[in-house]
Amino acid sequence: MVTPLADTRITPNHLTTLRLIVGLACAWAFAQGGYAMANLGAVLLVLSNFIDHTDGELARVSGKTSRLGHFYDLASDAFVTVLLFGGIGMGVAAGAPGQYAVPLPLSASALGWMAGVAVALIFFLRMRIEERVGKAGTTQARVGGFETEDVLYLMPLVTLFDGTRGFLIAAAIGAPLFALLVIVDYVRAMRRPLPAEMREELQPSAAAPVAPPARTAFTADADIERALDAIDVDALTREFKSQDAFVYLETFLPDAVTQPLIAAARAVTPNVNRNYLPGHKQGGSVSRHTLDEHAPFVAELYRSPALMRFLERLAGEKLLPSPQDDPHAYALYYYTRPGDHIGWHYDTSYYKGRRYTLLLGVVDQSSCLLEYRLHTRNPGVPQVDGAVAYPPGALVFFDGDKLHHRITPLGENEERISLTFEYVTDPRMGAWQRFISNMKDAVAYFGFRQVFRQLLGRTKR
Numbered sequence: 519m520v521t522p523l524a525d526t527r528i529t530p531n532h533l534t535t536l537r538l539i540v541g542l543a544c545a546w547a548f549a550q551g552g553y554a555m556a557n558l559g560a561v562l563l564v565l566s567n568f569i570d571h572t573d574g575e576l577a578r579v580s581g582k583t584s585r586l587g588h589f590y591d592l593a594s595d596a597f598v599t600v601l602l603f604g605g606i607g608m609g610v611a612a613g614a615p616g617q618y619a620v621p622l623p624l625s626a627s628a629l630g631w632m633a634g635v636a637v638a639l640i641f642f643l644r645m646r647i648e649e650r651v652g653k654a655g656t657t658q659a660r661v662g663g664f665e666t667e668d669v670l671y672l673m674p675l676v677t678l679f680d681g682t683r684g685f686l687i688a689a690a691i692g693a694p695l696f697a698l699l700v701i702v703d704y705v706r707a708m709r710r711p712l713p714a715e716m717r718e719e720l721q722p723s724a725a726a727p728v729a730p731p732a733r734t735a736f737t738a739d740a741d742i743e744r745a746l747d748a749i750d751v752d753a754l755t756r757e758f759k760s761q762d763a764f765v766y767l768e769t770f771l772p773d774a775v776t777q778p779l780i781a782a783a784r785a786v787t788p789n790v791n792r793n794y795l796p797g798h799k800q801g802g803s804v805s806r807h808t809l810d811e812h813a814p815f816v817a818e819l820y821r822s823p824a825l826m827r828f829l830e831r832l833a834g835e836k837l838l839p840s841p842q843d844d845p846h847a848y849a850l851y852y853y854t855r856p857g858d859h860i861g862w863h864y865d866t867s868y869y870k871g872r873r874y875t876l877l878l879g880v881v882d883q884s885s886c887l888l889e890y891r892l893h894t895r896n897p898g899v900p901q902v903d904g905a906v907a908y909p910p911g912a913l914v915f916f917d918g919d920k921l922h923h924r925i926t927p928l929g930e931n932e933e934r935i936s937l938t939f940e941y942v943t944d945p946r947m948g949a950w951q952r953f954i955s956n957m958k959d960a961v962a963y964f965g966f967r968q969v970f971r972q973l974l975g976r977t978k979r
Contacts, residue, residue: 520572524580530573531796534591537569541598545605551612553680559605560677566598567670586793589645589961596641600634603689607631610683626683629690636693643697643704738815741774742824751831758832762893763874763917765832766906770913771878775819779880780910782813783850783935790852791965799860802852805845805964820848820939829941832915833874837941840873844955845964846940853886853934859927865918868951871944872917877936879912884932888914891922908936 520533544566547559573591576582607630624632676685749767758765771779786809790802809816819825821839830837840847853859867873877888885907892902908914916923918940928934947955 520576521579523576528576529582530577530580530587531590533569533573533576534587534594537566537573538594538598540569541566541594542601545598545601548602548605548682549608549612551609553677556609556677556682557674559609560673563602563673564671567668570595586795586961592641592645593957593961596638599637599641603634603637603686603693604630606682606686606689607633610686613683624690626686629686633686633689633693636697639697640693640700643700647704647707738775738819739822739824741772742822742828745770745772745775746824746828751828755832755834758915759834761902762896762899763833763920764890764892765913765915766908767913768906768909769911771911773911776880776911778815779819779878779937780935782809782816783852783880783937786812786850787852790854791963792852793961793963793965795961797861798863800855801858801860802854803963804850804852805959806847806849807845807964809848809850816848816850816937826941829874829876829915833917835872835943837874837943838945840940840942841945841947844940845959846938848937848939849963850880851936851938853884853925853928853932855928856930856932857927858934859886860925862922862924864920864922865940867919867942868947868955869942869944870946870948871942872919873943874941875914875916875918875921876939876941877908877914878939879908879910880937881933881935882907882909884934885926885929886932886934887926889924889926890916894922895920 540562544559544562547555547562570591573587577587604627607625607627610626610630613626673685676682749770754765754767786804789804789808789812791804792802794800806817826837865873865875887905887907889905890903892904893899894901906912906914
């Protein structure tokens, strides 16, 4: 069925999106409750699971494979399955009181989400096992060409004979038990020696560029102090406030700081994680975890007391470094291929307090512009549009939740590298917000391996 699509503009990600939409409709139907909606949900579930097989087939027959597509498929599977069990629980809870003689051990909704959370844990651990030992470590048992998860194709029989409630109870018991088995597999996989090819990948290559010697924080701090002597900080603070928490300086960092940054950016180029989100962004990035290993000067500059005092004067409040597990705390962004860009967006903060973004120019041999819109969230205040190109040493400082901005596409034979620092007023973040933030960073910026490997303590210190 998918072979005719191989030479068209349809990609595996399009089919994954179709599966996601049908899966959401399935969960919605189950959540409505009632015999008819449960049967509709079961039919949509079969259709969703069937479509789920098509994206992988299209990727294989067309060669349109990508790391992002693989993880998009996994994330969609997890999301749909979790919502499926939650929807079934809500639907059973919506049934008529007294419909069943035997009461449920917990509320039906609680049982559904219990199964859903167990499934989410299973997906996450299997993803970690696959990263550690490869796909062979997560191969499911097969009988007659069917895998374990294909038992869900029998769901129409369950709903046809009005067995949704019994299925819910079985899932609430079975999914956590299966999660325990996967936890055991995960522990075994983490203790297993890495395959030879992965050990070679994690070890630095002899031919890899060597990071520049780290300058001391004291030297970088003194350079920043000297740069600030030439700036009217009071006037700049007034400009920052009048522009709704935004300011631009074409010249800020002295050459003594800019040159080590350029050297650091070149040194970590082999570690760039490229990503592509259709209609929104294309480019590469390196997280703070990699910079800590290969370019420690960046971390020292990030924590410069002189720099932080300066930014606090602009912001008018106490600023703190982002937590150690935040890969966005400081990161390099690479625009190296024609069309690299990022569309209009806010730097949405998931922290309890405000998050301020500092952009520093590192390499700019391009026609790219930072285009911005001021006062977009101030009712009654006219919007102000602008655009700047920040060359090496330039500074842009703003409140990410207020500034609507984008980077225009890179042209042919151009290159642009920028550095971002993120500071917060309150480093606390809820568990759910942290999960969303990590998923966003993994998919759109640094890759699952960097983000989640760090969370589990596998990054070298």
